[in-house]
Amino acid sequence: MEVKSFIGGFDKNFSYLVWCPDTRLCAVIDPAVEVTPIFETIEKYDLTLNKIFITHTHHDHIAFLDDYYKLNSTIKVVGFKNLEKDGLDNFIGVEDMDCISLGNQILICIHTPGHFPDSMCYWVKHDSIIFTGDTLFVGRPGRTIGRKSNIKELYNSLYNKIFKLHLDTKIYPGHHYGYKETISIKDNIITSDFFKCTNLEEFVRTMKEFEKNRLI
Numbered sequence: 659m660e661v662k663s664f665i666g667g668f669d670k671n672f673s674y675l676v677w678c679p680d681t682r683l684c685a686v687i688d689p690a691v692e693v694t695p696i697f698e699t700i701e702k703y704d705l706t707l708n709k710i711f712i713t714h715t716h717h718d719h720i721a722f723l724d725d726y727y728k729l730n731s732t733i734k735v736v737g738f739k740n741l742e743k744d745g746l747d748n749f750i751g752v753e754d755m756d757c758i759s760l761g762n763q764i765l766i767c768i769h770t771p772g773h774f775p776d777s778m779c780y781w782v783k784h785d786s787i788i789f790t791g792d793t794l795f796v797g798r799p800g801r802t803i804g805r806k807s808n809i810k811e812l813y814n815s816l817y818n819k820i821f822k823l824h825l826d827t828k829i830y831p832g833h834h835y836g837y838k839e840t841i842s843i844k845d846n847i848i849t850s851d852f853f854k855c856t857n858l859e860e861f862v863r864t865m866k867e868f869e870k871n872r873l874i
């Protein structure tokens with residue numbers, strides 16, 4: 659799988675353009691960034707846009723979805739089956755561990771609630787990469803102060819799902835909040851106290867401490 663990242667949108671958001679080098683079918687993960695450079699890249703590399711993947715339906719992550727519908731009104735949009743938002747055209751609802759193809763490539767959908775109930779990560783096992791949305795950034799997890807956030811679910815999604823993948827797996831997060839754009843799960847755990855907790859209570863304490871210090 660080829661990956662190209664684009665940064666912009668509401669708050670250092672990422673959109674990722676991914677494609678199958680054999681078939682040249684491409685997809686965008688999170689329509690969160692202004693589309694012109696993405697459309698130019700699709701043209702430059704002679705790609706065909708096949709799907710949009712949504713990591714969750716917070717506004718900033720789908721802010722530019724209409725521009726993709728304008729380009730191709732039949733474009734398929736992939737996201738968690740119980741979406742927190744209605745009215746997405748050509749929606750394909752997926753559940754935990756469903757596989758979606760992109761040409762000869764496979765993306766495995768991992769349901770990771772916590773930051774938001776419809777949070778999904780998309781794992782490309784063959785290349786050891788995972789698109790983590792706002793579940794996991796470089797250096798810290800997504801926040802859980804939202805009305806529909808659930809810190810216990812976030813702990814479970816991180817520690818019992820993502821951190822169980824091969825530790826060399828590289829994460830591609832939903833925002834550029836860290837000291838670099840991408841990192842392996844292993845290095846993320848080594849360099850951040852959020853990811854060294856031995857139980858839920860410790861994780862809750864670490865997250866609460868972080869939120870307290872943010873407000874100062």
Ligand SMILES: [Fe+2]
Nearest residue numbers: 714716773792
């Ligand atoms: Fe979010």
